[in-house]
Amino acid sequence: MVPVFWHWLILGSALIALEAMVPGTFLLWPGISAFLTGILAYVAPGLGWEVHGVVFAVLTVASAVLGRRLYARLRQPVSDQPLLNKRGEQLIGSRHVLDGALQNGRGRMTIGDTTWSVAGPDLPAGTKVVVTAIDGNCLHVTAADA
Template identity: 50%
Template structure:
């Protein structure tokens, strides 16, 4: 069996850091940091043995991941809470029906998009309020 030397750990650390670039989520990042630190210890303490190096890598990887989870900065509140959830932004909005709601289903144009709506049967021209969203369908009721 070949001996594991310090630069093996550094190469493994660089590969793990490269993986983090393709699969972000901070898991590979901290494993890469742990591998680099294990390489540094392996360089400073020659003849440590692969069992101890593997145990050190495991402990550092787990400890660094949980330290990151504990001390990472909190998510900042956004000024656009409905970004990527356009339908949720329409809840509470008052609209006028372009077409009649028949059998509880119709369509309505809002801004630049045509939406499917559900609600009680109502004639065209009736004012409605969006009360909820069900997937890509707006749930309306008379205003």
């Protein structure tokens, strides 16, 4: 008769091998849990299959929760340039001159080589404005103080 711990080690190996072929980390946590359950089965061979099943379930949930917290911490990179590649957000607070009048709260304005939709109070062409917010590709502006 084959010792029970080999079943858990084989299951852990199979789950981690499948994890290598499937995107994400869905099978990693049960694979780790199966390995740990196999180690427990080796150290304490007298435990029944019921105990092994409960230990496997608890370890799977615990490793998934801990792994999710670890990944959440690793996925939030700290940058010295948080607005890099966020061109619209870089424009907030900048001052520009309206190319055309804002009528009914809408208009267009060219900044550099890009034409932006603009929303704000009705203003004549040539008015100096400050970008206060961005919504998609629409800049929200207000009249700049002289």
